[in-house]
Amino acid sequence: MTLAPTASRPGSLRLLRPLASPLVIVPAVCAVLACLLMTPLTVPIGAFYWDLFIYFDAANRIFSGQVPGLDFFTPVGPLGYWLFALCERLFPSAQPLLLVQWSLLIVTGPLIALVAHDVDRRSRALALALLLPFLVFQILPINVTEYYSYPSVDGFGIYNRQITEILYVLVAALVFARSRRIMLAVIVTTMLALFLIKVTGFFAGGLLCVVALLARRIDLRLSLAAALGFLLVLAGLELWLGVVSAYLGDIAALLALNEESLLPRFLQAASIHFTVFGPLALLMLLLLVLDGRDMVDKAKALFRSPGASSLAALVDRPLVWIAAATFAALFVETQNTGGQGFIFVWPVLLMAWDRRGRIAGTRLGLLAVLIAAASLPYLTEVTARAARAFVGQIKYERLAGDHLGQLGLVSQRSEIMHHAEVMKGIFAAHPETYEAIATAGELPNFTLYNEPDFQLAWLMAVDEAVGAINAFEAEHDVRFGTIMSLNFTNPFPWLLGREAPKGIAIGADPFRAVPDPDAAILSSVEATDLVLYPRCPITDANEKLRDLYAPALEALTKITLSPCWEAYVAPDVAAKLGTKSAAAGPLRPSLAAKP
Structure with missing residues (x-):
């Protein structure tokens, strides 16, 4: 047997x-x-x-x-x-x-x-x-x-x-x-x-x-x-x-x-x-x-x-x-x-x-x-x-967002998620503090970019921007065909089904990976329908990117798109809002993000 x-x-x-x-x-x-x-x-x-x-x-x-x-x-x-x-x-x-x-x-x-x-x-x-x-x-x-x-x-x-x-x-x-x-x-x-x-x-x-x-x-x-x-x-x-x-x-x-x-x-x-x-x-x-x-x-x-x-x-x-x-x-x-x-x-x-x-x-x-x-x-x-990571996330909270698509398939501890939301509100409410830090060539804290709460706050701000763009286009009967972001990455053309301007660097680290723009690139930026500038938070890297492309941005008009985002638009779009040119003086906010 x-x-x-x-x-x-x-x-x-x-x-x-x-x-x-x-x-x-x-x-x-x-x-x-x-x-x-x-x-x-x-x-x-x-x-x-x-x-x-x-x-x-x-x-x-x-x-x-x-x-x-x-x-x-x-x-x-x-x-x-x-x-x-x-x-x-x-x-x-x-x-x-x-x-x-x-x-x-x-x-x-x-x-x-x-x-x-x-x-x-x-x-x-x-x-x-x-x-x-x-x-x-x-x-x-x-x-x-x-x-x-x-x-x-x-x-x-x-x-x-x-x-x-x-x-x-x-x-x-x-x-x-x-x-x-x-x-x-x-x-x-x-x-x-x-x-x-x-x-x-x-x-x-x-x-x-x-x-x-x-x-x-x-x-x-x-x-x-x-x-x-x-x-x-x-x-x-x-x-x-x-x-x-x-x-x-x-x-x-x-x-x-x-x-x-x-x-x-x-x-x-x-x-x-x-x-x-x-x-x-x-x-x-x-x-x-x-x-x-x-x-x-x-x-x-x-x-x-x-x-x-x-x-x-x-x-x-x-x-x-x-x-x-x-x-x-x-x-x-x-x-x-x-x-x-x-x-x-x-x-x-x-x-x-x-x-x-x-x-x-x-x-x-x-x-x-x-x-x-x-x-x-x-x-x-x-x-x-x-x-x-994969066992720990069983108790994690998924990021909420209406406009993030695949980008929103992330989770994190509820406490970190809450902290990111609170900090995003503080970034928007007190821009002068973070602008002063950026002017000094520093970050709000030395390890800002490697902290998940910053990454979550950034995604929340992206979600806010997409909602604000949709609302802006619907209210003013315009459509931004090309979109650029004065930020490390530009997910907005993907999320909105639009195009990015040619010649612009991706992975835009202005200290290591963005060459000085030539005439062709500046012309491409000037012809862009919507150029976004993030303010949650303001950072020295984003300010340096804005300085690099400043000659082209002078031809555009700056508006406030939402609490976390300024934007540069063509003068004909700005004319519908009754705003002044960014080069001519201070600008009033034209639109706040709709809830």
Whole structure:
């Protein structure tokens, strides 16, 4: 009686084994995520959440025929915006942070499935050890560093998350893939994606590809084929849209705006990520001790008989790969902190364990401890914060709003929600206080933008503005076809079904990402039907944006649209209100927001 169940176990395991195949897991995960995107879920709003709304500004411009980089200035490349716009068409009711986070699976999903499948032919355990951590980081919209203590998600660092997730796939292929076709497909696609999302990631990926070439993980023929494929796609995009040259021009403009030494940024990145950088440094020291004698022998052999084989024998070892991946991770973080920095070091750590050879005893224990210390902190940080956020929001209150659409699919503690509403009223009632703070070049508090109560108050103000615009148009029989906001992001064309003026930067940080406007841009601003200026609160950044575009605004008329918003309109619209020109003197309020 006891033999039958025992005998049936191996058969049951054989039946379950195909379900653990990467070619099954990845499509199944994508199908589940697609179902979730069909549901209007909410997420607990977190630090710098308004970074997310840049994607709506970009998508609205793309839908109206504008090309990123060509028709509007972008802080990064166009691919992330294109992916979001495509997914927005497919899932128009989706929670936007989940939508932008999961849109990258269009690129990374098939590639990681192919790499893991290639590895799976040799070792199922190794394939899953590569695949499962990747899926955790790809699915969860959580950064590895925390900027706010209450449970919440991260709507910022999205570009950085995307490039590190792509780099994870590239490193996994360079280290573990054996199929030349898979290797070629991964290198071409990931390097294109890195270039078209954020060029910092492209340089990091290039460094790792050079290491792979020196280590003979890829040969010269495959490298040339990958380079040719990469250049052909870019040439096609340039001939079709002219987007590549425009993107390179944007990069040059951003470099001119951010002329700082890299060394302090490397030190900053190392300190921020010391949780994993410290163990990585110790691990490299351990590997140097364990492998140093052989490295010296291989270096001598290379000196005596230079050649590709002897160079590969020196380069293709865990110490070199870990050093290259660590440097690449630091370089990525020098350009913008936040995201999932260092996650793509995991495949080379896995390689170090897989190639441990005859190491045993205390040395093996040290190796295991340091690999765990360098890999587990961020994995546990992301999963723990995500669990805390999605469980914690069970008792959270959803943001109320009549005009926010998908932007309003957020929640937060009722006390924070109430505080945001109270502060919005104070911002509107006492503008002189916040104007004085802005004039001094300061914020009301040093961490204003990373606090969810500010993000909520800003969304409440956006809701107020949309209602006020609708009321204004109905009362005065006008329609604003183009809308601009003198603010970091401009969601109003999206929310109202209008267009944004051409040439204007999205993600408008005037201190880092808005070049001085030329005559064409000033002309575009002057021709804009409605230019909004936020007053809840007044900030130095918004005042600097207004100063940048002041020559064009002088031709428009300033009105008070609502307690939280001033606006600049064409003189013919102002004539219907009987208001004076903004350049001629003080203006009386023309309209208050209707309840």
